[in-house]
Amino acid sequence: xxxxxxxxxxxxxxxxxxxxxxxxxxxxxxxxxxxxxxxxxxxxxxxxxxxxxxxxxxxxxxxxxxxxxxxxxxxxxxxxxxxxxxxxxxxxxxxxxxxxxxxxxxxxxxxxx
Amino acid sequence: xxxxxxxxxxxxxxxxxxxxxxxxxxxxxxxxxxxxxxxxxxxxxxxxxxxxxxxxxxxxxxxxxxxxxxxxxxxxxxxxxxxxxxxxxxxxxxxxxxxxxxxxxxxxxxxxxxxxxxxxxxxxxxxxxxxxxxxxxxxxxxxxxxxxxxxxxxxxxxxxxxxxxxxxxxxxxxxxxxxxxxxxxxxxxxxxxxxxxxxxxxxxxxxxxxxxxxxxxxxxxxxxxxxxxxxxxxxxxxxxxxxxxxxxxxxxxxxxxxxxxxxxxxxxxxxxxxxxxxxxxxxxxxxxxxxxxxxxxxxxxxxxxxxxxxxxxxxxxxxxxxxxxxxxxx
Numbered sequence: 001x002x003x004x005x006x007x008x009x010x011x012x013x014x015x016x017x018x019x020x021x022x023x024x025x026x027x028x029x030x031x032x033x034x035x036x037x038x039x040x041x042x043x044x045x046x047x048x049x050x051x052x053x054x055x056x057x058x059x060x061x062x063x064x065x066x067x068x069x070x071x072x073x074x075x076x077x078x079x080x081x082x083x084x085x086x087x088x089x090x091x092x093x094x095x096x097x098x099x100x101x102x103x104x105x106x107x108x109x110x111x112x113x
Numbered sequence: 114x115x116x117x118x119x120x121x122x123x124x125x126x127x128x129x130x131x132x133x134x135x136x137x138x139x140x141x142x143x144x145x146x147x148x149x150x151x152x153x154x155x156x157x158x159x160x161x162x163x164x165x166x167x168x169x170x171x172x173x174x175x176x177x178x179x180x181x182x183x184x185x186x187x188x189x190x191x192x193x194x195x196x197x198x199x200x201x202x203x204x205x206x207x208x209x210x211x212x213x214x215x216x217x218x219x220x221x222x223x224x225x226x227x228x229x230x231x232x233x234x235x236x237x238x239x240x241x242x243x244x245x246x247x248x249x250x251x252x253x254x255x256x257x258x259x260x261x262x263x264x265x266x267x268x269x270x271x272x273x274x275x276x277x278x279x280x281x282x283x284x285x286x287x288x289x290x291x292x293x294x295x296x297x298x299x300x301x302x303x304x305x306x307x308x309x310x311x312x313x314x315x316x317x318x319x320x321x322x323x324x325x326x327x328x329x330x331x332x333x334x335x336x337x338x339x340x341x342x343x344x345x346x347x348x349x350x351x352x353x354x355x356x357x358x359x360x361x362x363x364x365x366x367x368x369x370x371x372x373x374x375x376x377x378x379x380x381x382x383x384x385x386x387x388x389x390x391x392x393x394x395x396x397x398x399x400x401x402x403x404x405x406x407x408x409x410x411x412x413x414x415x416x417x418x419x420x421x422x423x424x425x426x427x428x429x430x431x432x433x434x435x436x437x438x439x440x441x442x443x
Contacts, residue, residue: 002297002328006214013212027205031214038331038357039214074392085356086389095389099360105214105331111205 006039006105007047011055013107018056023112026057030109036069036085036102069102218332221300225307225335233315233425235418238336240358242351243324245344246368248276250401251319255283258411262418263316267306269298269323276321286310297328300335315422317414330357337417338363345369345376349383356390364395364413371400 014026029048033041041064048062069082073089074096080089082102088095213219229236241247248268255264266287268277277289288310290302303320312318320336322329330339341362343351346369352359359365365387367380380398387394397413399406 002331005295005297005299006331009214009217012217013210013214017208017210021208023206023208038327085360086353086386088389096392098392107210107212107214109210110208112208113205 003039003043003047004051007044007051010048010107011051011057014057014110015055017110018112021112024056025113026060026110027113028061028063028111029057029107030063030065030111032065032067032104032106032108034067034069034102034104036082036099037105038103039105041066065108067102067104070100071097072100073097215331215333218300221304222333222335225300225304226337227335228307229318229335229337230421230424231428232312233422234312234318235316235414235421236318236320236334236336237414237417238320238322238329238334238339239342240322240326240329240339240362241324241342241344242326242347245324245342245347246401247321247324247342248279250342250366250368250399251321252279252283253401253404253407254319254410254414255280255285257407258317258414259284263313265310265312265316265318267298267303267310267318267320269302269321271295271323286312292323296323296325297332298322298334299332303334315425317418326351326355326358330355330361337421340364340366342366342368343383345373345378345380349379350386352383352387352390359387359390359394362391362394364397366410367396367398368401370398370405371403 010029010031014029018024018026031044033039033044045062045064048057052058052060069084069087070079071082071087071089072078073080073092073094075092075094076089079100080091080097082097082099085099087097089097225236228234239247239251251266255266258264264285266277266280266285268274268280268287268289269292270276270289271292271294273291274289277287280287288306290298290306292298292302298320307318310318320334322334326341339358339362341358341364343365345367348354352365365384367383370380373380384396387396395413397406397409399410401407
């Protein structure tokens with residue numbers, strides 16, 4: 001449900017950028033969303049389509065670039081892929097993993113007119 | 114409710130203070146706030162935040178440029194043009210943004226955190242499912258600690274002021290924030306609530322978040338720590354079912370342990386799951402009803418408070434030393 005707040009946050013950034021950078025219409029928004037972030041991409045897409053109209057992003061396309069989960073394994077001393085938060089190290093099977101990537105929620109860039 | 118800042122349905126104590134004139138999606142907030150607090154602390158903003166504390170000035174946010182709430186600090190979302198043209202795309206151009214979607218929340222959270230630290234306020238964000246016993250734990254904690262600490266509480270719920278009423282009955286200052294349709298508190302709501310509540314210097318501030326193990330994980334409120342409460346009447350696998358929350362929390366309180374003899378809850382398995390998601394998470398086993406284990410919780414609070422106060426003392430001492438040096442030169 002917080003995807004709606006996040007979407008409103010995205011639109012807020014778009015409106016501010018429109019004023020700052022002198023564009024009137026956003027054609028495409030590219031987001032980078034980590035696979036372990038607290039956001040569901042499909043829900044975000046749904047919310048975006050629900051509220052984009054009559055804003056600077058009216059009709060805009062939303063592209064979501066997924067970023068994979070990564071963690072540093074304390075026992076192996078190296079970075080390993082982390083498919084979900086409670087996964088174990090694929091090499092040693094240990095659970096001492098520190099998240100090092102995959103929790104991003106970023107607006108990467110825009111295509112504007 | 115304004116899903117962005119939550120202002121629309123803010124019910125603070127019994128009194129509505131703010132007059133939010135929002136026009137959404139354009140977000141031309143015109144907050145006629147009157148920041149005329151009598152804060153008796155010295156703002157020595159040497160910590161990198163360019164706060165514009167125009168306290169006392171009724172200002173009007175109708176600027177054309179891109180910041181909001183200048184009175185509460187600089188929150189610039191536009192980081193200047195970084196546009197790059199992509200050849201071959203008719204009139205369209207690319208604009209690089211590279212901004213965190215939660216940037217607006219995190220800006221307010223940073224202000225809250227700076228304000229809490231400056232005033233020695235230990236702010237704890239209590240998160241859990243509904244029914245884990247957060248309010249009961251808080252009432253008991255207040256009853257046990259109120260002679261040692263000044264305590265204030267921000268209560269977040271979608272509706273009703275029942276919880277704030279329960280807290281006020283203990284004698285602590287409490288303030289209800291109703292989020293309306295919202296599923297979490299955000300840093301902007303907490304900033305406003307703190308202004309209203311005016312917690313004392315060197316006090317404890319408990320922020321009881323909306324009962325929800327999902328959304329509040331993503332929203333930093335400026336707290337010193339998130340404390341997740343899980344009751345043993347729930348499933349022991351909640352840490353892996355809702356990993357974001359357990360990953361964000363510094364400590365997990367297992368509540369209602371007086372009921373363990375009647376349940377099949379596997380405490381060790383639960384702790385193992387929580388450590389799988391967050392290897393560093395602290396675990397406190399308590400019963401807010403029987404009082405078992407609460408001393409450990411109070412000791413944890415005491416330790417966090419000590420380190421906060423030590424930081425404050427160090428800052429004040431360096432400020433004092435700088436002042437003395439200036440006096441010697443004069």
